[in-house]
Amino acid sequence: MKTRIRTQMIMAALLICTTTPAMADDTWLVLPLRSRGVDTLAVETFADLLRDQIRLQLKARIVNIPNPIACADAICARNSGSATNANLVGFGSVNALGSKLIVSLTVVDSKKNTIAGTQKITVDRVEDLEAASVRIAKALAQGGDTEDAAELGTITRKEIQPPKRREGIRGVTVRVGAIVPLDDGYANMGAGVLVDLGYWYETKSIALHPRVGVRFDADPGPGLYVEMPIDFNVNYIFGLGDLAPYIGAGAGLRMIWEERPATVTVGSVMPAVAEKDLQDFGVGFGASGRVGMMFLRTYTMRLNLAAEYNVAVVPVNNRKLHQSLTFNLGAIF
Amino acid sequence: MRYAIIIFLGLALGCSPYYREPTDDTCASAKTLSQVAGDWTIEGYGSRTKCLEADEQRYSGDFVLGPSLPLNIEQKPSSTQTTVHSLALTTSLGSDFSFHGSVQGSCVNFETEEQTDDGLIRYTFTGQAEGSTRIEGKFSGTGPGSCRSSGDFTILIRAQ
Numbered sequence: 044m045k046t047r048i049r050t051q052m053i054m055a056a057l058l059i060c061t062t063t064p065a066m067a068d069d070t071w072l073v074l075p076l077r078s079r080g081v082d083t084l085a086v087e088t089f090a091d092l093l094r095d096q097i098r099l100q101l102k103a104r105i106v107n108i109p110n111p112i113a114c115a116d117a118i119c120a121r122n123s124g125s126a127t128n129a130n131l132v133g134f135g136s137v138n139a140l141g142s143k144l145i146v147s148l149t150v151v152d153s154k155k156n157t158i159a160g161t162q163k164i165t166v167d168r169v170e171d172l173e174a175a176s177v178r179i180a181k182a183l184a185q186g187g188d189t190e191d192a193a194e195l196g197t198i199t200r201k202e203i204q205p206p207k208r209r210e211g212i213r214g215v216t217v218r219v220g221a222i223v224p225l226d227d228g229y230a231n232m233g234a235g236v237l238v239d240l241g242y243w244y245e246t247k248s249i250a251l252h253p254r255v256g257v258r259f260d261a262d263p264g265p266g267l268y269v270e271m272p273i274d275f276n277v278n279y280i281f282g283l284g285d286l287a288p289y290i291g292a293g294a295g296l297r298m299i300w301e302e303r304p305a306t307v308t309v310g311s312v313m314p315a316v317a318e319k320d321l322q323d324f325g326v327g328f329g330a331s332g333r334v335g336m337m338f339l340r341t342y343t344m345r346l347n348l349a350a351e352y353n354v355a356v357v358p359v360n361n362r363k364l365h366q367s368l369t370f371n372l373g374a375i376f
Numbered sequence: 377m378r379y380a381i382i383i384f385l386g387l388a389l390g391c392s393p394y395y396r397e398p399t400d401d402t403c404a405s406a407k408t409l410s411q412v413a414g415d416w417t418i419e420g421y422g423s424r425t426k427c428l429e430a431d432e433q434r435y436s437g438d439f440v441l442g443p444s445l446p447l448n449i450e451q452k453p454s455s456t457q458t459t460v461h462s463l464a465l466t467t468s469l470g471s472d473f474s475f476h477g478s479v480q481g482s483c484v485n486f487e488t489e490e491q492t493d494d495g496l497i498r499y500t501f502t503g504q505a506e507g508s509t510r511i512e513g514k515f516s517g518t519g520p521g522s523c524r525s526s527g528d529f530t531i532l533i534r535a536q
Contacts, residue, residue, distance in 0.1 A: 305434075307434055307435065307439075309435060309439075309492055309494050309497060309520060310490050310492050310497050311445075311490070311492065312444060312445050312447075312469050312470075312472075312473045312488075312490055313418060313441065313442060313444040313445075313473075313488060313490060313497075313499070314441075314442065314444070315422070315424075315439040315440070315441050315497070315525075316439060316440045317435075317437055317438060317439040317440070319434060319437065321434055
C-alpha cells in the first residue's frame with residue numbers, strides 16, 4: 044500500500060505542468076467531459092466538436108475506446124490513454140457558474156507521464172461552446188494556454204459580434220438663411236427665406252449631411268416661389284480646431300412650386316393681352332456646391348456658416364433651370 | 377282695369393332701353409348703308425373659358441383685346457345683294473392673318489383668323505356702325521386650342 048502511494052506520488056511529480064505544442068502525428072483520446080448544471084447532450088456535442096477541431100487544427104489522429112470514463116484526474120486519463128496507445132489524452136469538464144459556463148480541459152501525455160497542457164475558457168451560453176472548441180484546439184496547436192492565445196480567454200456574445208467601429212460625431216442640424224435666385228428662375232422673384240433640417244455625421248475629415256429644406260419668397264407682393272430640396276451632401280473639413288473651413292457638394296430631388304407674374308399675349312395683329320399669375324409645380328433633379336466654416340468644432344454643439352450655389356432642373360412654367368445662391372447659419376446639436 | 381294694365385305694360389315696354397336697342401334686324405333694315413371703309417383699330421375686353429388642356433390654362437381668364445395693328449378696310453358693293461357691301465383687307469398683314477366681312481344697313485359683321493405660335497385664333501365680330509368713324513358690338517371666338525372667347529369691342533375708323 045505504501046509502495047503504491049509512493050508510486051502515485053512519483054507519477055504525480057512527473058506530471059509536470061509543462062505546456063508543449065502538440066505534434067502533427069500525435070494520437071489523441073478525448074475522454075467524455077464531466078458536467079455540472081449543463082445539458083449533458085450539449086456537453087457531448089462540445090466534446091465531438093473538440094475532437095473534430097483537434098483533428099483539423101493539430102492534424103492529429105483521434106481514437107475512441109468503448110465505454111470511456113469521464114476522468115477527473117491525470118492518472119485516470121493516463122491509464123485510458125495507455126489502453127488505446129493514445130499518447131495525448133484530454134479530459135475535463137463543462138460546469139455552470141451562475142450565468143456562465145466554464146470549460147476546463149487538461150491534456151496528459153500518457154507516454155511521458157506529463158501534463159501537456161491545461162486550457163480553461165469561459166463562455167456566456169451553450170451556443171458559444173462551438174467557438175470555444177475552435178479556440179481550445181488553436182491554443183493546443185500553438186502550445187500555450189487559452190488565456191495566452193492571441194484571442195481572449197472569454198467568449199461572450201459581444202465578442203462574437205463584428206468588431207467595434209469608430210464612432211463619428213453626429214446630430215441634428217438646423218440651418219436658417221437667405222436664398223437669392225439667379226437669372227429668371229424661381230418665378231423671377233427676389234430674395235427669400237431658407238430653412239433646412241438635416242442630419243450631420245462627422246468624421247475626422249468627412250461630414251455626411253442628408254437634409255430636407257424649404258425656401259420661399261419673402262416679398263409679400265405678386266408672385267411666389269417655394270422650393271423643397273431633399274438631397275444628400277458630402278463635405279470635406281479642413282482641420283480639427285474650433286475654426287475649420289470646409290467644402291462640399293450634394294445632389295438630390297428638388298420640388299418647386301411657383302406663381303409667376305406674366306403677361307400672356309396671344310396674337311400679333313390683334314393681340315389679346317392678359318396679366319396672369321401662372322401657377323405651376325414641378326419635380327426634378329438638383330445639385331449644389333458649398334464653402335463654409337465650422338465654429339466650435341471641438342464642442343458638442345457646433346455652428347456652421349455656409350454659402351451655397353444651387354442648380355435645379357425642374358420644368359415649371361416652361362423654364363427648366365433654376366439657379367440660386369444661399370447663405371445660411373446652422374447649428375449642429 | 378284690364379285696359380289700364382295693358383296701357384301700363386305698353387308704356388313700360390315702349391320706354392325700356394331693351395326695346396330701343398337696335399337688333400340685327402333693325403340695323404340691317406336701316407335705310408342708309410353705313411360707310412365704314414378706312415383704317416380700323418380694334419380694341420375690346422373679353423374672357424377665355426373652357427381651356428381644357430393643362431398647357432392651355434395660361435390662356436383662360438380675362439384679357440384686353442388690341443389695340444390691333446391698323447387694318448386698312450375697303451367696302452365694296454356685293455355682287456349678289458345690292459343692300460349688302462362686302463369688307464376686305466387691302467393691305468397684306470402676312471399669310472397668318474385673314475379678314476372678311478360685310479355691311480348691311482348699319483350692321484357690320486366680320487371674321488378674323490390668325491395663326492399664332494400658340495395656335496389658331498378665330499374671332500367673329502357682330503357690331504353696329506355709329507356713323508362712319510366708330511363700330512361697337514360683341515365678339516366671340518375660338519382658340520388657342522380648345523379655348524372659347526367672348527367680349528365687347530370697339531372699332532375706331534380713320535377715314536382714308
